[in-house]
Amino acid sequence: MKNIRNFCIIAHIDHGKSTLADRLLEETSTVTGKEMQAQVLDNMDLERERGITIKSHAIQMNYIYEGEKYVLNLIDTPGHVDFSYEVSRSIAACEGALLIVDTTQGIQAQTISNLYMAIEHDLEIIPIMNKMDMDSAMPEEVEDQIVELLGCKSDEIIKASGKTGLGIQEILQAIVKRIHPPKGDPEAPLQCLVFDSVFNSFRGIITYMKIENGTIRKGDLVKFFNTGKEYFADEIGVLRLGMEPREELRCGDVGYIISGIKVSKEVKVGDTITHVKRPCEKGIEGFEEVKPMVFAGIYPIDSEDFEDLRASMEKLQLNDASLTFEAESSAALGFGFRCGFLGMLHMEIVQERLDREFDMDVITTIPNVQYKIYTRKNEVLDVHNPSGMPDITLIDRIEEPYIRASIITRTDFIGSIMSLCLGKRGELIKQDYISSNRIELIYDMPMGEIVFDFYDKLKSISKGYASFDYHISGFRPSKLVKLDILLNGESVDALSSLTHFDNAVTIGRRMCEKLRELIPRQQFDIAIQAAIGSKIIARETIKAVRKDVTAKCYGGDISRKRKLLEKQKKGKKRMKQIGSVEVPQKAFMEVLKLD
Amino acid sequence: MAGIYIHIPFCKQRCGYCDFYSHTNLQLKQRYVDTLCKEIELRKHYLAPNETIETLYFGGGTPSLLNTSDFEQIYNALSTHFSLHNLVEITVEVNPDDVNDLLLDTLKSISCNRLSMGIQSFFDHELTVLGRRHTAQQAIEAVNLAQQHGFSNISIDLMYALPNQTIQTWRETLKLAISMNVQHISAYHLTYEPGTLFYKQKTNKIITEKDEEESIQLYEILIQSLTEAGYNQYEISNFSLPCYESKHNSSYWKNTPYIGLGASAHSYNIASRQWNIASVITYCKQIEENKSFFEIEFLTEKEKYNDFIITSLRTSKGVDLQKLTTLFGEKSRSYFIQQCQPYVHTNMLCEKDNFVRLTQKGIFVSDSILETLIDV
Numbered sequence: 006m007k008n009i010r011n012f013c014i015i016a017h018i019d020h021g022k023s024t025l026a027d028r029l030l031e032e033t034s035t036v037t038g039k040e041m042q043a044q045v046l047d048n049m050d051l052e053r054e055r056g057i058t059i060k061s062h063a064i065q066m067n068y069i070y071e072g073e074k075y076v077l078n079l080i081d082t083p084g085h086v087d088f089s090y091e092v093s094r095s096i097a098a099c100e101g102a103l104l105i106v107d108t109t110q111g112i113q114a115q116t117i118s119n120l121y122m123a124i125e126h127d128l129e130i131i132p133i134m135n136k137m138d139m140d141s142a143m144p145e146e147v148e149d150q151i152v153e154l155l156g157c158k159s160d161e162i163i164k165a166s167g168k169t170g171l172g173i174q175e176i177l178q179a180i181v182k183r184i185h186p187p188k189g190d191p192e193a194p195l196q197c198l199v200f201d202s203v204f205n206s207f208r209g210i211i212t213y214m215k216i217e218n219g220t221i222r223k224g225d226l227v228k229f230f231n232t233g234k235e236y237f238a239d240e241i242g243v244l245r246l247g248m249e250p251r252e253e254l255r256c257g258d259v260g261y262i263i264s265g266i267k268v269s270k271e272v273k274v275g276d277t278i279t280h281v282k283r284p285c286e287k288g289i290e291g292f293e294e295v296k297p298m299v300f301a302g303i304y305p306i307d308s309e310d311f312e313d314l315r316a317s318m319e320k321l322q323l324n325d326a327s328l329t330f331e332a333e334s335s336a337a338l339g340f341g342f343r344c345g346f347l348g349m350l351h352m353e354i355v356q357e358r359l360d361r362e363f364d365m366d367v368i369t370t371i372p373n374v375q376y377k378i379y380t381r382k383n384e385v386l387d388v389h390n391p392s393g394m395p396d397i398t399l400i401d402r403i404e405e406p407y408i409r410a411s412i413i414t415r416t417d418f419i420g421s422i423m424s425l426c427l428g429k430r431g432e433l434i435k436q437d438y439i440s441s442n443r444i445e446l447i448y449d450m451p452m453g454e455i456v457f458d459f460y461d462k463l464k465s466i467s468k469g470y471a472s473f474d475y476h477i478s479g480f481r482p483s484k485l486v487k488l489d490i491l492l493n494g495e496s497v498d499a500l501s502s503l504t505h506f507d508n509a510v511t512i513g514r515r516m517c518e519k520l521r522e523l524i525p526r527q528q529f530d531i532a533i534q535a536a537i538g539s540k541i542i543a544r545e546t547i548k549a550v551r552k553d554v555t556a557k558c559y560g561g562d563i564s565r566k567r568k569l570l571e572k573q574k575k576g577k578k579r580m581k582q583i584g585s586v587e588v589p590q591k592a593f594m595e596v597l598k599l600d
Numbered sequence: 601m602a603g604i605y606i607h608i609p610f611c612k613q614r615c616g617y618c619d620f621y622s623h624t625n626l627q628l629k630q631r632y633v634d635t636l637c638k639e640i641e642l643r644k645h646y647l648a649p650n651e652t653i654e655t656l657y658f659g660g661g662t663p664s665l666l667n668t669s670d671f672e673q674i675y676n677a678l679s680t681h682f683s684l685h686n687l688v689e690i691t692v693e694v695n696p697d698d699v700n701d702l703l704l705d706t707l708k709s710i711s712c713n714r715l716s717m718g719i720q721s722f723f724d725h726e727l728t729v730l731g732r733r734h735t736a737q738q739a740i741e742a743v744n745l746a747q748q749h750g751f752s753n754i755s756i757d758l759m760y761a762l763p764n765q766t767i768q769t770w771r772e773t774l775k776l777a778i779s780m781n782v783q784h785i786s787a788y789h790l791t792y793e794p795g796t797l798f799y800k801q802k803t804n805k806i807i808t809e810k811d812e813e814e815s816i817q818l819y820e821i822l823i824q825s826l827t828e829a830g831y832n833q834y835e836i837s838n839f840s841l842p843c844y845e846s847k848h849n850s851s852y853w854k855n856t857p858y859i860g861l862g863a864s865a866h867s868y869n870i871a872s873r874q875w876n877i878a879s880v881i882t883y884c885k886q887i888e889e890n891k892s893f894f895e896i897e898f899l900t901e902k903e904k905y906n907d908f909i910i911t912s913l914r915t916s917k918g919v920d921l922q923k924l925t926t927l928f929g930e931k932s933r934s935y936f937i938q939q940c941q942p943y944v945h946t947n948m949l950c951e952k953d954n955f956v957r958l959t960q961k962g963i964f965v966s967d968s969i970l971e972t973l974i975d976v
Binding site for chain 2: 529
């Protein structure tokens with residue numbers, strides 16, 4: 006056990022985590038040049054394209070230092086605020102962390118919150134300044150930031166470049182020298198921490214775990230502490246480039262277990278695996294049921310595709326236990342699903358995977374958070390869909406979830422960021438200077454305000470420099486109203502939203518304006534109205550097309566005319582017919598992208 | 601029944617609105633005429649042997665740029681390889697400033713009995729903007745001269761919704777057109793086609809497109825003036841005195857076969873549509889080297905149905921439900937009827953005596969209606 010080192014990497018998106026990890030794998034001959042596909046760890050196409058990690062991964066390396074053989078387990082963690090619980094479990098499985106900071110960018114909000122998490126778990130932090138080869142590197146400034154943040158010495162910071170290979174040996178040595186070997190008792194009752202799982206169509210669910218205490222052997226009868234379910238350990242092993250089966254894994258090891266589990270929901274990240282015969286007394290601390298934060302409807306464009314969509318969602322869920330969904334129906338969109346996501350990125354990923362991997366054409370409705378509605382009869386309802394809101398006369402009060410947000414930015418952008426946050430009903434809690442030109446702003450904000458376009462706007466007003474992180478801080482009473490949109494007098498449930506009373510008129514007006522742009526002119530006037538209850542608060546009209554006739558069909562060229570009409574008709578097939586009005590697919594999401 | 605179309609893709613200058621294929625290098629003309637005659641021979645079996653050829657149409661470009669010997673050469677080639685005995689209508693498109701005794705005599709000599717004159721407007725400032733090379737006065741004189749030469753079936757082309765046109769000048773243009781005792785008037789709404797000078801100028805905001813309301817008003821004036829003067833609107837853009845409908849153009853709407861000869865010309869023989877290369881040089885080169893010079897599309901049942909709807913609905917008679925059923929079966933008929941319903945209710949289509957046709961109101965939005973009625 007003394008020759009095992011378990012570590013993770015903490016880095017902001019694009020700070021070069023995956024490239025640096027690849028270099029470590031190469032240097033330890035874990036992968037040969039032939040097997041080396043850029044960024045081995047991010048193996049989903051989507052992960053590679055976006056340069057972000059969505060699933061956790063683990064990979065084992067062998068490293069010889071001063072004549073002794075060491076086993077290094079790298080646990081790669083997701084890099085987005087939506088997945089912070091998963092990150093916390095991966096961190097809990099490690100004894101050390103590489104803190105990678107892009108020397109051209111400096112420390113970002115995400116990095117800080119994950120770093121704090123690592124420090125809380127007593128991880129040994131090895132600071133690394135990456136991308137040292139770049140012309141735009143600012144080593145002195147970033148070094149100051151790191152020293153300030155960690156209270157470490159300058160010479161403890163390793164200067165590296167994933168691109169040139171600078172500092173790679175030094176990092177490997179630091180992992181061996183500075184990170185403690187795992188603690189734990191191989192003779193104690195078995196305790197394995199589950200930090201992720203993946204679905205394999207031949208093997209079922211493969212669970213990734215770290216053995217905290219005890220020893221597990223192939224064939225053992227084990228129990229998942231929190232679900233209480235029992236399985237045989239059909240196969241156990243370690244994760245190198247592929248899975249390598251082993252007869253036995255001992256405390257400190259990181260590996261996998263295959264036990265015939267078919268449904269991803271049975272494997273909960275953070276759960277503890279123990280022996281049925283000699284169970285541990287307590288589960289490993291920190292387990293939480295993952296709860297979705299953002300909800301939206303997903304509907305097939307063609308209502309006949311409903312069953313296909315269900316099958317696709319079920320398959321997606323095999324690999325993504327945090328996705329929840331239940332069937333619902335909308336007067337406007339027909340049958341679909343109400344889905345719960347960890348956050349906006351998670352929602353986008355699900356949408357994109359439905360499109361890419363399952364070729365599904367879907368409409369996603371306006372996302373909502375979950376509200377607590379207290380009725381006059383003293384019931385509490387969890388409402389995450391505007392259509393589920395009870396009649397206004399039955400409501401005593403509504404509470405909405407709040408987040409505590411940390412925004413780190415260059416000081417030049419403070420003004421515009423503050424007005425953005427103010428517009429989102431943010432409350433400034435404090436501001437701290439991290440260095441002379443970087444500041445951390447702490448805000449309390451309603452989560453409902455940030456689920457939509459907050460992150461995009463923050464990025465654009467700060468020219469991409471500001472970073473953002475948050476955690477849920479509780480519920481607060483709010484004056485919320487349901488804002489309805491009517492097309493030609495018919496309320497379109499899929500366009501309803503819950504919004505703060507003070508903003509309702511402005512938002513209603515802008516939604517109407519936006520819809521006027523998004524909905525093409527048709528053969529009759531279309532009235533677009535925003536209403537609260539029966540009160541109309543805004544109105545726009547799309548005038549009917551009065552003339553579209555093409556005068557000529559030159560010289561018998563009928564093909565051209567036909568092709569043009571056929572193309573237009575096909576385009577319309579991708580629109581949703583609501584009452585008599587044809588609404589483009591993108592309108593349902595974009596209607597809230599107000600500038 | 602069938603028709604022959606001959607394309608003469610030469611113009612002295614390009615008009616700013618025109619996206620029809622033409623070439624301004626007149627030096628290629630002789631080579632082109634020779635090649636055209638070669639194509640006539642190559643394609644002599646294109647039309648089914650039992651089809652009687654009733655119409656011949658010289659379009660352009662500017663056919664009136666051809667001289668007597670060119671016309672004779674082409675006509676001789678045609679009469680060698682096609683049976684022209686049953687021709688009832690021979691049309692030649694002419695530019696007003698090309699019209700003179702020699703041209704008219706030449707046309708007579710090839711039995712031309714119908715002229716189509718590209719007049720467009722009777723206001724010089726509008727003609728200048730369009731890039732036309734004739735004046736209003738020349739147009740009037742050309743029509744007179746043709747009538748003196750005994751042409752008793754003359755069609756003139758007019759354009760409306762021009763950038764600098766007013767309601768008043770359009771009324772005047774129509775009034776003058778009517779006073780000239782022509783048998784046929786085609787009136788086209790100006791469209792801004794990608795690739796044209798006008799399109800570029802519109803994009804760069806040098807000229808402004810007429811708004812919808814005004815263009816509707818201009819169209820209403822057109823229909824009203826010509827109808828009052830005794831012209832029949834037998835197709836969206838075409839008006840004629842009784843019995844003077846263009847037989848050749850009607851064949852495009854009536855699902856009859858036609859062979860198009862020359863660069864960029866389109867042909868149709870029920871089973872397929874094909875079109876020649878739209879480049880004089882490549883067209884000549886390919887034919888001279890015995891290589892392929894056209895693209896072809898074999899029509900699927902759906903495409904045939906769509907073509908049938910698109911062409912029939914443009915005519916005043918409309919879609920013949922009987923014929924629709926015979927050609928495409930009961931299922932297509934019920935699809936068609938079903939798609940028509942919303943428009944019948946809103947009075948844009950009307951169904952009478954087994955024909956479905958556009959109403960006055962429907963004509964304005966016929967593209968959307970067609971889009972609904974076709975099947976993809």
